Amino acid sequence: MAADFEPTGSPGNIGLEISHQPVLVKEVLEGLALGAQAVVLDATVGLGGHAEAIAQRLGPQGSLIGVDRDPHALAVARRRLERFGQTVRLVQGNFGQIMELLDALNVKDLDAALFDLGVSSFQLETAERGFSFAREGPLDMRMDPADRATAAEIVNRASVEELIDLVRTFGEERWAGRIARAIVRERPFATTTALAQTIRRAVPPGARHERIDPATRTFQAIRIAVNQELDLLPQGIDQAVGRLKDKGRIAVLAYHSLEDRIVKRAFRAKAGEGILEIMTRKPIRPSEEEIGRNPRARSARLRIARREGS
Numbered sequence: 001m002a003a004d005f006e007p008t009g010s011p012g013n014i015g016l017e018i019s020h021q022p023v024l025v026k027e028v029l030e031g032l033a034l035g036a037q038a039v040v041l042d043a044t045v046g047l048g049g050h051a052e053a054i055a056q057r058l059g060p061q062g063s064l065i066g067v068d069r070d071p072h073a074l075a076v077a078r079r080r081l082e083r084f085g086q087t088v089r090l091v092q093g094n095f096g097q098i099m100e101l102l103d104a105l106n107v108k109d110l111d112a113a114l115f116d117l118g119v120s121s122f123q124l125e126t127a128e129r130g131f132s133f134a135r136e137g138p139l140d141m142r143m144d145p146a147d148r149a150t151a152a153e154i155v156n157r158a159s160v161e162e163l164i165d166l167v168r169t170f171g172e173e174r175w176a177g178r179i180a181r182a183i184v185r186e187r188p189f190a191t192t193t194a195l196a197q198t199i200r201r202a203v204p205p206g207a208r209h210e211r212i213d214p215a216t217r218t219f220q221a222i223r224i225a226v227n228q229e230l231d232l233l234p235q236g237i238d239q240a241v242g243r244l245k246d247k248g249r250i251a252v253l254a255y256h257s258l259e260d261r262i263v264k265r266a267f268r269a270k271a272g273e274g275i276l277e278i279m280t281r282k283p284i285r286p287s288e289e290e291i292g293r294n295p296r297a298r299s300a301r302l303r304i305a306r307r308e309g310s
């Protein structure tokens with residue numbers, strides 16, 4: 001499987017200057033088929049990269065609602081998008097709250113919804129958030145800092161069996177047993193880099209990939225568990241599709257096969273019920289040119305579907 005990719009370059013700056021480039025922007029815009037009066041949900045507004053491109057397409061009657069569970073990302077998006085005035089409204093919340101958030105803003109139906117899953121480079125590159133194995137920081141990994149469980153709690157408290165299961169299931173890591181036993185032997189851990197060292201040593205030298213850090217899959221697994229990412233994703237798709245107008249579009253960008261599988265199954269199930277028409281038989285992948293410009297795009301897979309008329 002493809003795992004989330006963490007570029008191993010030098011850290012970028014934090015804030016608006018951060019190097020987050022939105023992925024497959026042209027394809028997302030085409031896929032969502034936006035008119036100037038569209039009402040659009042960006043459920044993962046992040047640093048506002050896709051949102052900015054969407055807002056530029058909207059006229060005064062159009063509206064974009066940007067959601068993110070990360071208040072720090074929202075603060076950056078707010079600055080980036082402030083020039084669009086009332087056209088763009090930003091709210092904090094997670095996928096499980098989409099209906100509630102839309103109700104609170106008095107938004108009934110959507111012409112389009114976008115999900116750009118996973119972490120942003122802002123989160124990865126801010127060492128104190130603890131997402132990155134390449135930057136020393138506390139073992140945190142919470143997208144919403146108000147959530148209860150941190151990565152440290154999972155890593156330092158879970159049983160060896162729980163860790164094996166977590167690393168195998170959410171990281172699809174073949175060395176899950178060795179890694180989990182090494183973690184239990186050497187814990188407690190306080191920092192990302194100390195944990196990454198232990199994981200690297202647990203993977204046999206012959207099995208190490210030239211370009212991908214051996215800690216990649218385990219960090220992905222812990223992050224997914226901390227943020228309950230795979231539980232919330234079907235809820236998000238379900239709630240957004242439930243609010244789409246007839247012929248309204250949904251676009252989902254996934255960055256690893258676990259996520260992509262959930263999207264594919266959710267779309268298929270809704271197509272089976274006559275609710276969605278799948279527009280992408282195979283997911284859209286970025287070009288070599290885009291990957292060269294933006295390494296984070298490497299594992300991206302975009303799926304688009306359209307609400308069937310009732």
Ligand SMILES: C[S@@+](CC[C@H](N)C(=O)[O-])C[C@H]1O[C@@H](n2cnc3c(N)ncnc32)[C@H](O)[C@@H]1O
Pocket residue numbers: 020021022023043044045046047048049050051067068069070073093094095096116117118119120121143229232233
């Ligand atoms: C890849 S980034 C989005 C980047 C954005 N499209 C841009 O162009 O700047 C993913 C964002 O989704 C947010 N996120 C992930 N899971 C979420 C969830 N269940 N509910 C709300 N936001 C979530 C993360 O906090 C992160 O900011």
